[in-house]
Amino acid sequence: EEEEAATPETLLAPAQAEPDYRDYCREIRTKLKEQIKDIEAQRTKIPDRSVRRYVEDILKVLKEIHHAVSTGSSDSQVIGIRKVVTYWNEETLSLLENYMLLSGNSSQEAQETQSSIATLLHDMAPVYRKELGRLTAGRTLELKASMAVLQKEIEETLHMGK
DSSP: OHHHHHHHHHHHHHHHHHHHHHHHHHHHHHHHHHHHHHHHHHHHHOOOHHHHHHHHHHHHHHHHHHHHHHSSOOHHHHHHTHHIIIIIHHHHHHHHHHHHHHHTOOSHHHHHHHHHHHHHHHHHHHHHHHHHHHHHHHHHHHHHHHHHHHHHHHHHHHHHTO
16 A cells, blocks of 8 residues: 555656756746846946946846846756856845945945955956856757757768668
């Protein structure tokens, strides 16, 4: 009786695991979209034009990443941006919040810290660009592999017809 009771649960487990995986990917996409909105909101509050431009550069790459994983992307590609969503965006948002907190402080130390944050924000766009490169490199490899298989099948079909 115990074996019969366990069998239906075992059969249902893989079916339930797959939607959880898709839900996780959807969660990553949703979180990315929310973070982009949060970063955009922070950008509008920044009085310094150069810092605002640094944030715009970050947003531009983030929007490219979002586009890359929103349209026809595989789950592995979505998982590939997990580091962006769970680490880099959180760090960027934290830097922006601290930058804004220091805006009201005119002390030398606050201005130096704010300048350091601005430098970090300037350096963040290449980090995001590198993550986008990893994402697109994976897609490029998948396309090349698919094209190689297709080319082989075409050649085999042509040779069989002779």
